[in-house]
Amino acid sequence: MLEQYIGAGIMLLVATAIACGMVLLTSILGPKHQFPDKMEPFECGESQLVSPRQRFSVKFYLVAVLFVLFDIEAVFFFPWAILFQRLGVFGLVEMFLFILILGVGLAYVWIRGGLDWE
C-alpha cells in the first residue's frame, strides 16, 4: 500500500537535507565577523526609515477574503479538469452554471469597487 509514497518520501528527505545542509554549511564555513551594519535589517542598503511593524490597511483583508473564496472555487476545477472528457456535455453545462453564478459574484465585486485600492 505504501510503496506509492516512496518517491514522495525520498523527495521530502532530500529537500529537508538540502535545506538543513545549507544552513549548517554556511554556519560552519562562513566568516564570522560581526559589525553593526551587518546586524541591521536589510532594506536596499539604506538604514530603515520606519518600523516594519506597521498596521496593515484593512483593504488587505478584503483582498485576502476574496482570494480564499476564489481559491475554493478553483479547487473544484481539479477533479473537473481530470474528468472533463469523460463527463461530456453534462460536465460542461454543470461547470458553466457554477462559473456563471460565481461570475455574477465577480461582476458584483468588480463593479462595486471591491477590487479598487482606493
Next chain:
Amino acid sequence: MEHIPSPTVDLVSLAPVLVLSVFAMMVLLVDLYVKRDKTLVIFISLVGLLMTAISAFAKFDLPVHSFNDSYVVDELSVFFIMIFTLSSALAILLSIDYNKREGIRMGEYYSLILLCTVGMILLASSTDMIMIFLGIEIVSICLYVLAGIRRSDPKSNEAALKYFLLGAFATGFLLYGMTLVYGATGTTKLGLIAELIREEQIASKPLMLMGIVLLIIGFGFKVASVPFHMWAPDVYHGAPTPVTAFMAVGPKAAAFAAFFRVFAEAMPVLSPSWESLLCIVAVLSMFIGNVGAIMQTNIKRLLAYSSVSHVGYILIAVIAKNSLGSSSLVFYMLAYAFMIFGAFGIVILIGRKENEMLEIADYSGLAYKHPLMAISMSVFLLSLGGMPPLAGFVAKFYIFSAAIKEGFVTLVVLAVLNSVISFYYYLKVIVYMYMKEPEGEFQISLAPMTVFVVVIAMVGTAGLGIFPDPILYFTQH
C-alpha cells in the same frame, strides 16, 4: 476512457430555488446601477418572492424525490416555502421605511434576504445531510452580514461578531455530528439512514449516539434553544429591527424543518436515545426563555427571550414526531410569523430617527395617544402568549395535542404552565400602554408600508385564530 453517465436532473422540482436564485442575482446586479432610489430593487425582490411561491406548486403527485434522493418536494416543503416567501416579503416591506429612516442604503440588503431565502428553501427541502449543511451555511452567512449591515453602529457590529463567532462554532458541532452519523451509517442520505436504522444495520451504535448529541447541539444553536441561546438577545437587540423579525421567523422555521427531517423522519426508531435530551432542551428553553423575558426592560430583548421560550414549544412538535407533529409545526411557524412581524412592525412604527424607543417604559400611555396601535400590539402580544381565540392559541393547542397523542403528558403540562408564566411579561407591556401616564411625546409618522405589514399580520393573527380550519386542512393533506 469510458463515459460517465449523466445523472438525472429534475429542474422542475428545483423550480423555487432556481427562480429565487435568478432573482437574487438580478437584484444584486440591478442594484449596482440604481443609486439612491431602491424602489426598483424592492419591486424586483417582491416579484421574485411571489414567483417563487407560485413555482413551489410546480410538482404534482407529492412527494417527489429527486437528485439521487437528496432533494424532496413534499407537503412539508411546499408549506414551508410559503412561510419563507411570506416572511421574507414581510421583512422587505418592513425594511422599506425603516431603512430610509435609519439610513441603510445598501442594496445588497435585499439580495442577501433573497439569498437567505434560497438557503431556507434548500434547508426545508433537503433529505441529504450535505445539502442541509450547505443550506444552513447559506442562511447563516447571509444573517451574519444582515445583522451587521449598519456598519457605523457599534451595537450592530457587536451583534454580527457575536453571531458569527458562536454560529461558526455551532456549525462545527453540526458538521462533526454529521460526520459521525456518516461514519456510523456510511451514507449522508436521510432516507437511507432511516432504512439502515430500521434494519438495525448501523455499523456502530456509539458513533451514531455521539453524532446525534452533536447534531442536537448544532441545531439547538441555530434555533436558539437553551442552553445554546446566549447569542439571541444580543443579536436580536443589535440587528436592524426588520432583520430581527426576519431572523426570528424564516431561518428559525427552516432550521426546524431540517431538525424535523433529521430527527423525526430519519431517526424515529432511535427516539429513546434522543427524546429525553430534546425534552430537557425544550423544558429548559421554555423556563429560561420566560424567566429571562420577565427581567427585560428592552422590548427587542423581551421578544428575543420570548422567542427562546417559543422554541421550547415548537420543539415539542419535533419530539411528537407524528404527522400531527409536522402539521402543527408548520401551523405554529405560520402563526408565529404573523405575530412576530406584527409586534416588530409596531416596534418600528413607534421608533423615530434619533430614538428608536426600544425601552418598555417608552410605551407608557400609548393607548391614550394612539389607541389603534396599542390595541394591535396587545393583540400580537396576547397571541404570542396563547390567548384564545387568537392564532397563538390554536397553534399551541395543535402542538400540545400532537404531544398528548404520543403520551408526553408531563411535557405538555409544563408547557401550559409556561404559557401562563409568559402572560406576566406580555401583560407587563400592555399595562404600560394602558395604565401609565405618557412619559414623553410620541412622534409617530405612519409609514404606509409598515402599516400595511401590521394590517396583514393582524388579519393573519386574528384569521388563523378564528378560522384555522382551511389552513389546518391544507397542512394535513
Next chain:
Amino acid sequence: MELLIFYPIGTLCVFLALGVVLNKSPIGSAMCLIGMMLGLAAVFAIQHAHFIAILQVIIYAGAIMVLFMFVIMLLNLKGDDTVWKTREGNTLLTGLGAVLVVGILYKMTEITGGGEFDSPTPIQETFGTTVKVGTTLFTDFVLPFEVASILLLAAMIGAVVLAKSKMDD
C-alpha cells in the same frame, strides 16, 4: 506499516495543536497551525484520501493561513502586545470547566468503550482519488456542487458589505 507512519505524524499534530493554544505570540501560534495542517494532510494521505490531502494543503495551509496572517498584521501588535494577554484565572470557573471536560471524556469513553465496532471495511483501490471524488461530485452530488457556488456568492457579497473600507452609500 501505516501505523508506523501514522503515530509519529499524529503525535506531532497533537503537539503542534497544543503549540497553537499555548504559544505566547500570535505569529508562533499561526506557524504551529500551518505545521498542524500539513500534518493533517499527511494523515489524510495515509488514509488514501489523496484529494482531501491536497485540499488541506491548498485551502487550509495556503489560503486560510494567509487570511490569519493578514488579520494578525491588521491588529497592529506592538511591543508587549505581541504576547497574548490572558484573563485573570477564575478558579471556580476553571474548576467547573475541568469537571465538565472530565465528565464528558468519561461519558464518551463509556459510550464508545461499551459498544462494538465492526472491523473496518476494506476500501476499494480507487477510494479517495481525485477521479473517484470527482465522479461522485459531478454525478450524485451535482446539486450540492451547484449550491456551493451560491454559498460562495453569498460569502462574496458579505465580504464586500462588511469589509470594504469606503462604501459611498
